[in-house]
Amino acid sequence: MNITTRLKMMSFMQYFIWGSWLVTLGSYMINTLHFTGSDVGMVYSSKGLAAIVMPSLVGIIADKWLRADRAYMICHLVCAVALCYAAHINEPGLMFWVMLINAMAFMPTIALSNTISYSCLEQAGLDTVTHFPPVRVYGTVGFIVAMWTISLMGVELSNVQLYIAAGSSLVLALYSMTLPKIHVVQNKASATLISKLGLDAFVLFKQPRMAVFFLFAMLLGAVLQITNTFGSPFLHDFARNPEFANSFIVRYPSILLSVSQMSEVFFILTIPYFLKRFGIKTVMMMSMIAWMLRFGLFAFGDPSGMGFALLMLSMIVYGCAFDFFNISGSVFVEQEVSSDIRASAQGLFMTMVNGVGAYLGAILSGMAVDFFSVDGVKDWQTIWLVFAAYALMLAVIFWFSFHYRHTPENSTMRTVAH
Template sequence: MNSLIKNKLSFMMFLEFFIWGAWFVTLGTFLNINLKAEGFEIANVFSTQSLGAIIAPFIVGMIADRYFNAERILGVLHLVGAFLMYQMYQAQDYSGFYPYVLSYMILYMPTLALTSSISFRQMLNPEKEFSGIRIWGTIGWIAAGLSISYLFKWDASASEGALSNTFLMAGIASLTLGLFSFILPKTPPVKSNDGEKASFASIVGLDAVKLLKDRNFFIFFISSVLICIPLAFYYQNANLFLTEVGLENPTGKMTIGQVSEVLFLLLLPVFFSKFGFKKTILVGMLAWAVRYLLFAYGNAGELSFMLILGIALHGICYDFFFVSGQIYTDSKAGEKYKSAAQGLITLATYGVGQLIGFWVAGFIENKYKDLKGTDLAGFWEQTWIVPAGIAFVVMLIFLVFFKDEKVKSAE
C-alpha cells in the first residue's frame, strides 16, 4: 500500500470514530440535563444504536455490496448524517430529538462496515496492515473526548446545556468525512470467484446459523448476547454517573478506557497463546463484574482511584472478550463462513444483546429513581450492582458449560 492511500485510510478512520466519540460518550448526560429525559426515554435513545446495528447489514448487503461503490455510499451517508446532527443540535426536547437520532444511527452503523471494507480492499496483507489503520479510529475517539473536557470544557458546563455543542462538532466532522469520502480509493461491489455477487444471506450472517449446532459455539453465542447487557449499562450510564458524583473532566478521563484498549490489544496475543481462549474470555467477563463493583463503591473523593481503575479496565473488558471472540468465531467458521459468522456475532451483540441491555438499564433507573433525590450514592450503587451480578452469572455459565478447546488461528 502506498503512503498516500495509507494516509487517506488513516484520516478516514480518525474521522469515523471521532464523530462517534464526539457525541455518544456524553449522550446520557446530555439527555438527562438538556432534555430532562429519564429511564426508558434514555434507554430508547441508546437503543437506536442497536436498531442501527440490526438494520446495517441489510443496508450494506442490499445496496453497498451489490450495486454501488462503498466509498460513494460512505460519502452520502455521512453528508446526510451531518444534516441530522445539526437537527439533533437544535432539538429542545426528547420528542424532537428521537426521530433524528434514530435516523442517524440507522445511517451511521453501516459506515462502520463500509470503512473496514474500503480499508481491506486496499491491503495485500490485512493481518499486518489493518491494525496500523484501525488504531487511528481509537485515536480519533480519544481526541473527541479530550476536546470535550480539556479544549472546550463542555462537560464542566454541562449544567448550562453546553453538551449540545457536541452534536455541532460531530456534524462538522461528518460533513468533512462525507466530502472526503469521494476521493477515497475506488471500492466497487465484490463478485465471488464464479462471477456472482455475494448472497444476501451470507452478507447478513444467515449462512452461519448452522454453526450454532456446535455446542461450544452455541454457549459462546449465548454468552456474547448476555454479556452485552452489562456493556449497555456502561454506554448508557457511565458519563452521567461520573458527572453526577463530581469526577472532574469525566469525558476526558473516560478516554483512559481507549488507551487501555490499545495496550491490552497488544497484550492479547501473548495472553491468548499462553492461557488459551476459555481463560482469556473468562478474564474479560470477570473484568466486567469487577469494573461495576468499583463503580458501585467508589466515589469522586478519596476513593476516586476506584472510578479511574474501573474506566481503565475497559481494555480487558472489551479486548479479552470481544476481540478474542472474533478470533474464536473466525476459527470455528472455516473459510466458507468467515464473513457470515462475524456478521452473525455482530448482529447478536451490538444488535440484540445491547438492545436488551439498554432496556434493562432503563428499567433499573426507573426502579431506583426515587433514591436519586435523597441518596445519589445509594442510587448509583444499586444501579451498578445489577450489571456486576449479570456479568458474574454469565461468567459462571461460560465456565461450567464451555469445554476448553484449542483455537488454531490464535497460535
C-alpha cells in the same frame, strides 16, 4: 502515503465522531433537557434497534452490489444531517426518532470500516491478525481526542457536541471518497437464492460453536451499552454532594472516562499475543471478568483519595473488558469465514453486539436506574453491583457452554464456514 496510514486516518475519524457524543449525550439529556432515565435509555436504544438490521443489510449490499467504500460515504453523509438536526431537539420522542435515523446510518459504518481495513490489508499482502489491531487503535485515539475536546470546551451538557459530531461526519464522508476501491463479489451462475440475497453469513448459526459465540456477543453488547449510557451521568451526580461539587471528576468527567479509551490503546496492541497464545475462549473470559470489575469498582468509587483510585482502576480494566470481546471478536469472525461473506459476517457480529445486545442493554439499564432511584436521586452503588453480578453470571455460563479448543492454527489460518 501507505495503506496502513490511510486506514489509521479513517479509523481515527470514525471513532472521533462517536466519541463526540456517545458518552456525554446522556448527561446532556438528563441535566440540560431533564429527560428521565427511561427517556435516556429509550434514546440510546435507537442505536441498538438500528444495529439489529442495518449492519447486516448494508454488509449484504456491500458484499453483493455497492462498493463498501461508497456505502461508507453515503452513510456518513446521512449521519451529518441527522446529528445537526438532533442539536435542535428538546423532546424525548423526537430525539429518539432522529437519533434512530443517525444510528441506522452510523452503525453499519463500524462494520464497513472493519471490512474496508481487512480488504485493503489483504490486498497489500499484510496479515490481518497482526496489522488490523494497530490500525484500529487509532480509532480509540480518535475517541479519546473527541472526549477531551468536548470536556475541555465545556460542552458536555450542551448541544454543541452534536454539531461537532455532524461536522466530523461530513469530513469523513469526503475523505472516504479517496479510499481504495473495494470490489463487490460477483454472483456465480449456480449460486443459490440464499447466496444471491447475501444471507450466507446466517449459515454460521448452524455451527453450535458460532451460535454460542454470537449469543454471548449479544449479551456482552448489553453490558457495553450500560457503561456508555450511564457512566457520565454517574460521575456528574457526584455534584449533589457538596464535598465533591468542585472536584476534578465533576468538572471534567469525560477526561476521567477517557482513561478507559487510553487503556484500550494498550490492550488492543496485546490482542495478537493473547489470541495466538490463549485463543478466543480465554480472551472472552478475561473480558467478562474485567466487566465485573469495571462495575464493582464503580460501585465503591468516588472523588475522594481512595475512591478516586477505585474509579481510576475501573477505567483501566475497561480496556481489557472492551477490547477482548469487541476487537478480538471481530478478528475471530474474520478468521472463521470465507472472504466472499466477509462484510456480511462482520455486519452480523455488529448486529448482535451493537444491535440486539445494545437495545436490551439500553432499555433494561434505563429501567434499572429508575427502579433504584427515589425522587430523582439514584442509588448508584446498588445499580453498579447489580450490573457486576450480571457480568459474573455471564462468565460462569460462558465457560461451560462455549466449546473451543485452541491450537496455533486457529490464530494463523482462515477456515471456511459451511
